[in-house]
Amino acid sequence: MKVPFIDLGPQHRAIRQEALAALAATYDATRFCLGSDVEDFERGFAAALGYPSAVAMNSGTSPLHVACMAAGFGPGDEVVVPAFTFIASAWGPGYVGARTVFADIEEGTFNLDPAALEAAITPRTKGVVVVHLFGLPAPMGEIMAVARRHGLFVIEDCAQAVGATYRGTPVGLIGDAGTFSFYPTKNLGACGEGGAFVSRRPEVAARARLIRVHGSEQRYHHSVAGGNFRMDGFQGAILGVKLPRLEAWTRRRRAIARAYLDGIRLEGARLPCEPATGESVYHQFTITHPRRDALREHLAARGVGTDLIYPLPLHLQGCFASLGYARGSFPVAERVCGACLSLPIFPELSDEQVRFVVESVNAFC
Numbered sequence: 001m002k003v004p005f006i007d008l009g010p011q012h013r014a015i016r017q018e019a020l021a022a023l024a025a026t027y028d029a030t031r032f033c034l035g036s037d038v039e040d041f042e043r044g045f046a047a048a049l050g051y052p053s054a055v056a057m058n059s060g061t062s063p064l065h066v067a068c069m070a071a072g073f074g075p076g077d078e079v080v081v082p083a084f085t086f087i088a089s090a091w092g093p094g095y096v097g098a099r100t101v102f103a104d105i106e107e108g109t110f111n112l113d114p115a116a117l118e119a120a121i122t123p124r125t126k127g128v129v130v131v132h133l134f135g136l137p138a139p140m141g142e143i144m145a146v147a148r149r150h151g152l153f154v155i156e157d158c159a160q161a162v163g164a165t166y167r168g169t170p171v172g173l174i175g176d177a178g179t180f181s182f183y184p185t186k187n188l189g190a191c192g193e194g195g196a197f198v199s200r201r202p203e204v205a206a207r208a209r210l211i212r213v214h215g216s217e218q219r220y221h222h223s224v225a226g227g228n229f230r231m232d233g234f235q236g237a238i239l240g241v242k243l244p245r246l247e248a249w250t251r252r253r254r255a256i257a258r259a260y261l262d263g264i265r266l267e268g269a270r271l272p273c274e275p276a277t278g279e280s281v282y283h284q285f286t287i288t289h290p291r292r293d294a295l296r297e298h299l300a301a302r303g304v305g306t307d308l309i310y311p312l313p314l315h316l317q318g319c320f321a322s323l324g325y326a327r328g329s330f331p332v333a334e335r336v337c338g339a340c341l342s343l344p345i346f347p348e349l350s351d352e353q354v355r356f357v358v359e360s361v362n363a364f365c
């Protein structure tokens, strides 16, 4: 049996007719940039997930950039980012001339450690990018307490956590801004690039909407600095087709995770945990094992695809060499990078494939 790490084929074959009809309607109406497909998706997304409104954008990196602009970060400011996440979480501060300051994560959840956040704060710290990594909400209660004490602007990177809640509140509504990605492999994926911005603060959402179109409310009049962060019409149309299916896909991801948690028995392996504060939407199912590379080879030999998410922490990436971090700066992030292994978890996996993954992991010795 073969179990690919991810396969976008089955999901797109299943909705092919509906998807192509929606794309054809957008084409025929020449609704290429923003337009009613995008507006309908924004309204549907906000209504389905509990946001006051949503601002659709052209990637998941864009709303992170826009959030840093809307927050007013700039030269001389510092913004804290976890050392273990996807690179895009860390780009925003640099785009606006601020400095990225890394902080370590918690061993069990892979999320930002609130104590490490507090320790990273200086008089120049203006904000923090909190990532709900692999779909699991970060410890927002503790993080918001630190943020309030120090007057920080809190950006929640929800790229991997669409549909997740923290103590009943949708992620992205706890801090000052929330950002999403609709990259094809995300839990809600476009047929191309896409993203969204949300905020519980109406004035912040309005500012992001303005920044999205060159800071312009009235054409050729520009009240604030902006850019082109618009979602295209085709992505709005396809996301509108997929949105009603998200809840069932998330249920299936959680069922697969449950089967892994119940079935995997491997000495030395650490499986994902779910604190009582929030349910994960399992964008990834990432375990750690001291003999990770051997386990990965064993699984590959049996036809089970895996991935290393992520193999190198951000403070050791070449692009951040000028920040002056060295090996040893963030021991948990570094240890996790050497031991983590992500197993296949996408809604279209069959029960048989899920059982095969469990048996294959358990057969490692």
Ligand SMILES: *Cc1c(COP(=O)(O)O)cnc(C)c1O
Pocket: 059, 060, 061, 062, 085, 086, 088, 089, 131, 157, 159, 160, 181, 182, 183, 193, 194, 195
């Ligand atoms: C995917 C992702 C992003 C960026 O999204 P793009 O759509 O690829 O620009 C940002 N942060 C995290 C944590 C992600 O996983």
